[in-house]
Amino acid sequence: MFESIAFYVFSILTIVSFVVVVTTKNALYALSSLAAGMILISGFFFLLNADFLGVVQIVVYTGAVMALYAFGMMFFDTTTDLTEKHGNPKAVFALSGMIALLLVVMLLAPIASSHVSALYPMVEGVGNSEAVGMVLFTKYLIPFEVAAVMLLVAMIGGIILAGKKMDESLTLSEQGEGQ
């Protein structure tokens, strides 16, 4: 019972906050709502017995990614509203509505396939983190290493892209920019 209450509460909150992200005119509201949404999603993960994943979600997404976005927000004058030229909003909602409808219809169908068997079954007796560790460092080792290299590359790329002139301040020289 707790599960269903938790599920519905989390889901409503998540949907509302994401809708805010998508439709609001204020950039700060969008940012905050996104952060909130991330946390709530980690709540889902905890509900689904994916403890490790939930923690990683909080740490990486809500911590690192949102912080990055917060830095990105520095490009805006956040006191004014975002002015966006929306061409034909009805078409967008219609399109997305259609997709949503289709997905819901498809996914509501009872999925009762008994031919699906677990590839990496959960080990009994150990907690989720240990199980993840066991699988991650044995069966998924190569993707793990590759992901590590990719993160390194992304980091270096990010630094180089964004920090060309390290001795200049971006905000102070904003008026003279336009290269």
Add this chain to the structure above:
Amino acid sequence: MEKYLYIALFAPLLGSLTAALFGARPKTLFTGLWTSALLAVSWISSILLFLHVYADPSANVVHVEMMNWISAGNLSIPFGFVVDQVSVTMMIVVTTVSTMVHVYAIGYMSHDKGFNRFFSWLSAFVFSMMILVMSDNFAGLFIGWEGVGLCSWGLIGFWYHKQSASWAASEAFIMNRIADLGMLIGIFLIYWNTGTLQYDEAFAAMNDLEHALLITIGAFLFVGAMGKSAQFPLHTWLADAMEGPTPVSALIHAATMVTAGVYLVIRANPLYDLIPEVGYVIASLGAFVAIFAATMALVNRDIKRIIAYSTLSQLGYMFVAAGLGAYWVALFHLMTHAFFKALLFLGAGNVMHAMNDELDPFKMGGLYKVMKPTAILMILASVALAGIYPFAGFFSKDKILEVAFNGDHYILWGTLWVTAGLTAFYSFRLIMLTFFGDERYKKLGFHPHEAYSYMLWAMAPLAVLAAIAGFFEHAFVDFVTTLLPSYEFHTHHVEMILIAVTSTIALLGIGTAVTIYRNGMLHPKWMENPLYKLFTNQYYIPQFYEAAFSKPYKELSIIFWKQIDMKIVDATVDLVANTFFNVGTQTRGVQNGNLSTMLRWMALGLTLLLTFGLIFVVAATLLG
């Protein structure tokens, strides 16, 4: 002997092609000399062939098949040529007159810019005519038929800057074309029913065909002959064809092209022997045309047109003979007529050149003093035309009148008899107005002079032939009737009387003309006569054709152009093009470089895929 056939046939072509090379250049005397020389070669070859065939007519006919032309399924048409009695006669006539005209034209066209082009067309014409007379099947005949039509167009409209000349050329060609449709239908019918277009095989097979079909074939073939030989109602082009240079009129519209129709009827004599009804219609039409043309020549004020109507009239005579079954008589008259008519035209050319291309005899007069040789030649030709003994016209014309009388066709005979009188009258009207009487030209400031001597020498052989050709009648008959059917005359007892009657009216006509015109023109009071007006306006037939055919056709053409072609056809094609263009313009927005737009299109694609996937899955589960 076959090499002479090829020489006779292709020498004019060679001349024509070489002259064509110089077509755009100013006059080079070489072209005139070269083409005339080649024509002379062809002439000599024709004479050699004639002598060969004459020696033994039944065995010495030269028949060659040059190459295969069409061989498709059951249809086999070769390029074949035959030199038999009829075709060798035509060849002699054509080459003789052509050679003389070529030499004459060197002098006549000597001041013309298109000298080289003229000789090219002229030799091409002779080549086509040779194909026409030498071919041994209907398809080759038709090729030559069309070829002479084309060259006639090119030569009538030779001075293409003149609007009247271009118009006359087109009129001639179109009228010929209309008739050619009839001839083509006839040829198709022949092929369809006999399976072959070769003369001998087709005629042999015709004996088995039913009578109505034969009448149809004969009628259609005659329609083709009507166009080429300018019988009523397709006659208006001949008078207008006088827009071309005079050598052209001499060659084409006196001696060769217009006789092609008569040649066709003579060649198809096995067919026409089977359908005497059609022959009678041909003869009646011929007689009508004879008197019809003679009446129009009585009052005309253009020397070339008078001679042209005279040709038309004589063609009517030939058709009377051919229609009544006396084919050799028609051929004989064709031959003699070619000589003296060509001579008449060439003489008229001399007069025109002397009078600075003036055509109205009312503005001439008394030219005898200045142009004696031309006058003598023309008088000789006119006498031959009128049919006075001992000149050639007497023998041939008399024979035709005898043929008409022989078959008890007294109306035909009467018509032709009156026409003979009219012929004599207008020929000598022309002579008197031009060469005798008071010298009207002096007031108008003309300074006439005689033509070059070599031109007169070119006319001389024609004069000689016009004089003596009649005496070869018996030899001719014996020669030709080995191929053509001979004609039985039952009128030997009245023969002398007929000759006397005919000669009387001819002399009467000459006498009347000399008397009336001795002192000059006719009283202007005559010109108010309604009959005179009718004749002068050619029975108002050209006006009728203009109103009844030309105008409506032009209106129809304009409708087709403006309404159908521009509005419907063009609009449809433009619609197709515009549709593509507009579709392109509309769909250009898909790729406008805007990320948002591209994402939307992506989402649309996703929707479509999901829909299809859903439908597919549902269908799969429902249908199992």
Add this chain to the structure above:
Amino acid sequence: MITLNHYLVLSGLLFSIGLVGVLRRKNLLMLFFATEIMLNAVNIGFAAISNHYGDLSGQMFAFFIIAIAASEVAVGLGLLILMYKRKSSVDLDALTTMKG
């Protein structure tokens, strides 16, 4: 009872919301936000399936998606900064160089 279908429907809905944002937003940064939403929606789906079948593969997948998303954000923001320096605007319509 909360079955797998509930989670999947929720995942689909969140995905659509993210899609609306992607289609609608003209500001590049907001576009990134919407992309994040979509990725997270998919993560929920993976985790739910993994839970249902007792298979850890789903969670591994979600884990890697998080890693990739993080690096994507890093590089993406770097590019965003470069574009801002060039065009002084982060509006999507300013990126368009084709004339249509």
